[in-house]
Amino acid sequence: MKARAFCLQLNTQKAPEFIDITGWVTQCVAESQVRNGFAVVYSKHTTCAVRINENEPLLLQDMAKFLETISPRNGKYQHNDFRARTVNMNPDESPNGHAHLQQLLLGTSETIPVSDGVVQFGRYQSIFFIELDHPRPREVMVQVVGE
Amino acid sequence: MKARAFCLQLNTQKAPEFIDITGWVTQCVAESQVRNGFAVVYSKHTTCAVRINENEPLLLQDMAKFLETISPRNGKYQHNDFRARTVNMNPDESPNGHAHLQQLLLGTSETIPVSDGVVQFGRYQSIFFIELDHPRPREVMVQVVGE
Amino acid sequence: MKARAFCLQLNTQKAPEFIDITGWVTQCVAESQVRNGFAVVYSKHTTCAVRINENEPLLLQDMAKFLETISPRNGKYQHNDFRARTVNMNPDESPNGHAHLQQLLLGTSETIPVSDGVVQFGRYQSIFFIELDHPRPREVMVQVVGE
Numbered sequence: 001m002k003a004r005a006f007c008l009q010l011n012t013q014k015a016p017e018f019i020d021i022t023g024w025v026t027q028c029v030a031e032s033q034v035r036n037g038f039a040v041v042y043s044k045h046t047t048c049a050v051r052i053n054e055n056e057p058l059l060l061q062d063m064a065k066f067l068e069t070i071s072p073r074n075g076k077y078q079h080n081d082f083r084a085r086t087v088n089m090n091p092d093e094s095p096n097g098h099a100h101l102q103q104l105l106l107g108t109s110e111t112i113p114v115s116d117g118v119v120q121f122g123r124y125q126s127i128f129f130i131e132l133d134h135p136r137p138r139e140v141m142v143q144v145v146g147e
Numbered sequence: 148m149k150a151r152a153f154c155l156q157l158n159t160q161k162a163p164e165f166i167d168i169t170g171w172v173t174q175c176v177a178e179s180q181v182r183n184g185f186a187v188v189y190s191k192h193t194t195c196a197v198r199i200n201e202n203e204p205l206l207l208q209d210m211a212k213f214l215e216t217i218s219p220r221n222g223k224y225q226h227n228d229f230r231a232r233t234v235n236m237n238p239d240e241s242p243n244g245h246a247h248l249q250q251l252l253l254g255t256s257e258t259i260p261v262s263d264g265v266v267q268f269g270r271y272q273s274i275f276f277i278e279l280d281h282p283r284p285r286e287v288m289v290q291v292v293g294e
Numbered sequence: 295m296k297a298r299a300f301c302l303q304l305n306t307q308k309a310p311e312f313i314d315i316t317g318w319v320t321q322c323v324a325e326s327q328v329r330n331g332f333a334v335v336y337s338k339h340t341t342c343a344v345r346i347n348e349n350e351p352l353l354l355q356d357m358a359k360f361l362e363t364i365s366p367r368n369g370k371y372q373h374n375d376f377r378a379r380t381v382n383m384n385p386d387e388s389p390n391g392h393a394h395l396q397q398l399l400l401g402t403s404e405t406i407p408v409s410d411g412v413v414q415f416g417r418y419q420s421i422f423f424i425e426l427d428h429p430r431p432r433e434v435m436v437q438v439v440g441e
Contacts, residue, residue, distance in 0.1 A: 001148035001295035003330040003440050005409040036150040038187055038290055040332055040405050044416030046348040052255045054193040056234045058225035059247055066218065066248045071360065078352035087350045088418065100353055101360045105252050105399050108346045108419075109406075111187050112256075113290035115152040120288060122191030124235065125255075141414060143332055143407035145440065146150050146292065148295035183297040185334055185437055199402045201340040203381045205372035206394055213365065213395045252399050258334050259403075260437035262299040267435060269338030271382065272402075293297050293439065 003145045004032040010138055012048075012131035015099070016067055018060045019129045021140065025112070026119050028142045035117045037146015042109040044141065047099035047133035049106035055126035067132070071101040099132035106130065114146055151179040153289045159195075159278035162246070163211045166276045167202050168287065172259070173266050175289045182264045184293015189256040191288065194246035194280035196253035202273035214279070218248040246279035253277065261293055297439045298326040304432055306342075306425035309393070310358045313423045314349050315434065319406070320413050322436045329411045331440015336403040338435065341393035341427035343400035349420035361426070365395040393426035400424065408440055 006028040010019065021041070029039055043050045053063070077097025078084065110127060113120045121127070129140045153175040157166065168188070176186055190197045200210070224244025225231065257274060260267045268274070276287045300322040304313065315335070323333055337344045347357070371391025372378065404421060407414045415421070423434045 001441065003332075005330065005407060005414075036152065037292060038150075040407055042405070042407050042414065044414065044419065046346070046416070046418045051251060052193070053247060053251055054235065056226060056232070058228065058232055058234075059244065062224045062226050062244050062248065063251060066251070077356045079350060079356050081352065085350070085352055087352075088348065097353065097356050100347060101356065104345060104347055104357060104360070107254060107401060108404060110255060111189070111258055111405055113152060113187055113189050113288055115288075115290070120152075120189065120191065122193070122286070124193045125191065139416070141407055141409075143409070145331060147148065183299065184439060185297075198398060199340070200394060200398055201382065203373060203379070205375065205379055205381075206391065209371045209373050209391050209395065210398060213398070254401060257402060258336070258405055260299060260334055260336050260435055262435075262437070267299075267336065267338065269340070269433070271340045272338065294295065 001147050006142045008140050012135045012138055015131045015134050016064045017131040020055050020126050021129050022126045025127055025142055029114055029119050029144050032144035034114055034144045034146035036115060038111055038113045040109055040111050040143045041127055042141045044139045047096050047103055048138055049103050049130040050110050051106050051130060052110050052125050052127050054124045067102045071098045073098045094134055096133045102132050148294050150290060150292045155287050158284055159282045162278045162281050163214055164278040165207045167273050168276050169273045172274055172289055176261055176266050176291050179291035181261055181291045181293035183262060185258055185260045187256055187258050187290045188274055189288045191286045194243050194250055195285055196250050196277040197257050198253055198277060199257050199272050199274050201271045214249045218245045220245045241281055243280045249279050295441050300436045302434050306429045306432055309425045309428050310361055311425040312354045314420050315423050316420045319421055319436055323408055323413050323438050326438035328408055328438045328440035330409060332405055332407045334403055334405050334437045335421055336435045338433045341390050341397055342432055343397050343424040344404050345400055345424060346404050346419050346421050348418045361396045365392045367392045388428055390427045396426050
């Protein structure tokens, strides 16, 4: 039994952006030499999510529109009221209340079983790192645990 | 420490359908002989979800109605425009944009701790495999890891 | 490789209530002496969720309002019709259909990698136990697995 961690730095280009990291996750599992166990894919950001779905370009557009409906970028959020806020106010603070609420529903991580050396993605499953706020440097982790 | 994988084939009967697989998950953990660790329950499909909630028949009807409100079956999705789509177009393709969007919010897996040989479900917790698209053969996995 | 379980009893004070348990999770991981592996934080209740997001007071108010919009406390749910229900009817039953539906979207657990003895929370990430129903005694678990 062992645990191996991998980290990917990436620069997002737009928001929302669905970055397919299936290939990278598969590579990390191969490199870990874990044959039976699982992989946790984890976002280190509160305005980025990790989700598994189908990588079909028109569907990704549907998802972008869906997220905007759930919590519109130009909606009214107290988190965006920089005159009222006193906590976590940074020079690079952006009005990103919508992104926090979308992330709350999507989630921070996914866990995928590894069996006989194969990451158990189904035929249409891709794993995405999802930028919800605005383009910037980001970080996503994979932890592979098993034998 | 060991990792054991189990796979369940099932034929869904309607959509949405909430299939309670708590008994099967509990059986898998017993069979694995893992006393301390956890179980990952994983859907291999992008239009099926795995979630833990209460198995109360009227609540399941509330959930079905809730999902339909979030993303209606007859809504307008680009993913359903088979004249425009070029990716993943299969003979059995169904207009299932709504199911992908519902699945995006519900999620692909759940992880449940196992302690002293007992799967740590709370009193009202049941785990469901949820069909969101249409009835068909499906597959759900449990990976049990621990000692 | 080992697996260690920890349990926290808490009395919630309102609903929704976002209880920051980041410090407790970090303590559990330290106590487990796991250096590489991960921690599963798990709610034993179908009307409480576990989520990672930013602990900024105005954002927590945005989240409370957002959850109320998604599934209002005073909405119409069959689960709240105590004359029609026959399953899981208890003396302390509360009209909590809204809380079940909110929990369905938020989720029951989060998994966080541990690497070189450090729980891999990002700079703005806090982990919350979220009461969605009404104030009462509750229980949340952490399972730490690794080497």
